[in-house]
Amino acid sequence: MKTQHQINQKLKSSLDNAIDISQKYILSLQNSEGYWLGELESNVTLTAETVLIYKIWGIFENLPKSKIEAYLCNKQNKYGGWELFYGDGGEISTSIEAYMALRLLGLSKDNPVLVSARKFILSRGGISKARIFTKFHLALIGCYSWEGLPSIPPSIMVLSNNFPFTIYEMASWARESTVPLIIVFDKKPIFPINPSFNLNELYVEDIEKVQYKLPYTNSWTDIFLWLDKIFQLLGKFNLIPFRERGLKEAEKWILDHQQESGDWGGIMPPMLNSLIAFKTLGYDIEDPSVKRGFEAIQRFAIEKDQDYYVQACVSPVWDTAWMIRALTESGLSKDHRSLQIAGDWLLSKQCLDYGDWAIKNKIGKPGGWAFEFTNRFYPDIDDSAAVIMALEGITLVNEQQKKAAINRCLQWIKTMQCKTGGWAAFDIDNNQAWLNEVPYGDLKAMIDPNSADITARVLEMLGSCNLEMSDERTAKALNYLYDEQEKDGSWFGRWGVNYIYGTSGVLSALAVLHPDKNYSQLKRGVSWLLSCQNEDGGWGETCLSYDNPELKGEGISTASQTAWSLIGLLDAGKALDNFAINHIDRGINYLVKTQTSTGEWKEKEFTGTGFPSHFYIRYHLYSNYFPLIALGRYQKLRHLF
Structure with a gap:
């Protein structure tokens, strides 16, 4: 012993x-x-959104598309979906964005990968059950209606620091992501994909019967939905106070907060959102701020022999x-x-x-x-x-x-x-x-x-x-x-x-x-x-x-x-x-x-x-x-x- x-x-x-x-x-x-x-390592959405933004900007040829396709396909789980974290069984919004990216990369909806994915997505309620940001990305390419998205009044950019709420009451990451979206949600752009492109197959209901609206919860928080309706109505008639000034302040804020490294806040979401804002405002692909932004995305990317994907940070x-x-x-x-x-x-x-x-x-x-x-x-x-x-x-x-x-x-x-x-x-x-x-x-x-x-x-x-x-x-x-x-x-x-x-x-x-x-x-x-x-x-x-x-x-x-x-x-x-x-x-x-x-x-x-x-x-x-x-x-x- x-x-x-x-x-x-x-x-x-x-x-x-x-x-x-x-x-x-x-x-x-x-x-x-x-x-x-x-x-x-995070989920696949940031890589999927990178595919989207390169497509919107018309520089799709700059991406290693076959490697991204391989990465996305390899990350699909046995149930047909894509996960928020390892072993969670799959999450609907993550899966919709992966599906969108694969379609943009050229996969047919009859591809076995997408057939399996579609079955998973529809079993979870389809696009109508997705998160706001997923619907926003789909709206950019005409696959969801802007009517179903909330408003972000540009007026918040001109509120003084003595006001009970300013953008500085948001978390830093929310602030960095929201300011560029003030511009995008105001302009509601649609960037057509050629040839003609839709994701109608991901709706559980017939496309003509989709209800583009925010869901009520029968709680005190429904007050925000009523306020949103008011903001939406004011926006249609261009009656939002300080709208133009707010949009200018948002653009200035984005430009002022871009770092010499080209990114915003060192994280991907505000980088993607700011580049979408620049596209919405008509910036040229050769604009220095745009070029630095895309260079920053590349620094966040990992390219291997078979895969290419983007880190959150x-x-x-x-x-x-x-x-x-x-x-x-x-x-x-x-x-x-x-x-x-x-x-x-x-x-x-x-x-x-x-x-x-x-x-x-x-x-x-x-x-x-x-x-x-x-x-x-x-x-x-x-x-x-x-x-x-x-x-x-x-x-x-x-x-x-x-x-x-x-x-x-x-x-x-x-x-x-x-x-x-x-x-x-x-x-x-x-x-x-x-x-x-x-x-x-x-x-x-x-x-x-x-x-x-x-x-x-x-x-x-x-x-x-x-x-x-x-x-x-x-x-x-x-x-x-x-x-x-x-x-x-x-x-x-x-x-x-x-x-x-x-x-x-x-x-x-x-x-x-x-x-x-x-x-x-x-x-x-x-x-x-x-x-x-x-x-x-x-x-x-x-x-x-x-x-x-x-x-x-x-x-x-x-x-x-x-x-x-x-x-x-x-x-x-x-x-x-x-x-x-x-x-x-x-x-x-x-x-x-x-x-x-x-x-x-x-x-x-x-x-x-x-x-x-x-x-x-x-x-x-x-x-x-x-x-x-x-x-x-x-x-x-x-x-x-």
């Missing part, structure tokens, strides 16, 4: 090897400039910050050359311009970091806190420059705290929930309220980096997290799937910031996480938990979600008497067993969240840097025994 010493030695050997090959794999991925960049700052943390926490020297060039690269990406955040934050000075290569209008709190923790963990040649950058960011983060005590992603007090009920906002993502996971990131940054914030600010943030804890001990995860992500982040924060005062909250959070562990030792949670909280903490084990759970448990264990070491051992064994010989972890599941219930992301590097952090922290723990 093996002794406990032999078992521990075997575990230590396996652990050391797992960390070593993971570090080597991660270092092999680093760009020569110092950053890391993983793929952001790119994440070099985020990935680099977490890679640095993973390498340092797993034992790489703080002054390792790879970490130094990564740190210098991050310093070069600090946002030193006043962005949209300054509209409501009158006292803050620039200093945050954004998600992407370039995004001077929209630094975000989550990235900024992650970068500070990464920089604090390494030694740079110019330490004074590093400390100055960290202090600038810290001062900015302080001023971005919301009245409720938490922090949001991009703005302060962006919480007018009624905006999610307007007909146009059927994704329910029109605002950017504070969230537990981002608030936790800020508090973890303060505690782990020994940074100072006033006792009043810290107490408000802690009270916010206390109030957000669910009855079962978990926390909701806004930006990762889902309660596992939220709970892990809050545990890490509470454990490094006054843990003695947070004992009760820590214990309840740990108990919930332990109750979710799967038989194989890992943790997993389905995206469906956003729609049905009864599914919280349930799902097949994944490397990223197992790592999140372990990180939260390991951090909380420092503050609790009950260390739950057996559960942690099982989780570590799961990670060691599922690691490949090349040092990576594979997972198909989507564990990143864009808009809960509507848009999810698979960060391809999540399954690598989070497990390495967990292994590194566990290794330090084991040295205590």
Whole structure:
């Protein structure tokens, strides 16, 4: 029989090897400039919409059409549809847009791929049951009537900042997408496709009987439908106040907010919408703003031997910050050359311009970091806190420059705290929930309220980096997290799937910031996480938990979600008497067993969240840097025994 010493030695050997090959794999991925960049995989709609916009602009020949066709066909599931996230069985709007793109690419509706897709789409109610944005894309090419779409009054562009509502009460992503659509929804353009093209086969009802109208809900939100009718009527008679001025302001806003990199806000939807607005306004394909916009789309595209598709965004700052943390926490020297060039690269990406955040934050000075290569209008709190923790963990040649950058960011983060005590992603007090009920906002993502996971990131940054914030600010943030804890001990995860992500982040924060005062909250959070562990030792949670909280903490084990759970448990264990070491051992064994010989972890599941219930992301590097952090922290723990 093996002794406990032999078992521990075997575990230590396996652990050391797992960390070593993971570090080597991660270092092999680093760009020569110092950053890391993983793929952001989402659903097929953005690629489908790229096909649409190239068709509208008459530059279809610039796309590798056969590769896009192959990509879309390969992503079709066995039921005939296309999915929002891996394994969801298919979603109607996503499927309609994929079908549209394949038809635009030249596939006959009798093609077996489209026959199967059509059956799936009709079984879900057809085009009439699609989301607003899908109907909008169809309306651009005459496959849906503009009568069935809501209005966006141009007048909102001229409302002063003292008015109860302006475009700055929308979330940054909603604002960036909406401003160009003010122009498009006002002009209601139709760009004919030649030869003659329609998608009548995707309507359940006869085309003559389609009712182009917004559905009533028999609730207070129907007031928006009545208001929309009024706006539509005023628009027909050109009686909307300040219409022309609003349209001019919208055009100016788009031009002013295009970055030197050609994109808007670093995400695809406003890029596509702005190019549609330019086309609506009669811009030429050779116009510099148009050319930069299409060049930006190409930078978001991934082309392989067989496939071509478009990412929603790119994440070099985020990935680099977490890679640095993973390498340092797993034992790489703080002054390792790879970490130094990564740190210098991050310093070069600090946002030193006043962005949209300054509209409501009158006292803050620039200093945050954004998600992407370039995004001077929209630094975000989550990235900024992650970068500070990464920089604090390494030694740079110019330490004074590093400390100055960290202090600038810290001062900015302080001023971005919301009245409720938490922090949001991009703005302060962006919480007018009624905006999610307007007909146009059927994704329910029109605002950017504070969230537990981002608030936790800020508090973890303060505690782990020994940074100072006033006792009043810290107490408000802690009270916010206390109030957000669910009855079962978990926390909701806004930006990762889902309660596992939220709970892990809050545990890490509470454990490094006054843990003695947070004992009760820590214990309840740990108990919930332990109750979710799967038989194989890992943790997993389905995206469906956003729609049905009864599914919280349930799902097949994944490397990223197992790592999140372990990180939260390991951090909380420092503050609790009950260390739950057996559960942690099982989780570590799961990670060691599922690691490949090349040092990576594979997972198909989507564990990143864009808009809960509507848009999810698979960060391809999540399954690598989070497990390495967990292994590194566990290794330090084991040295205590």
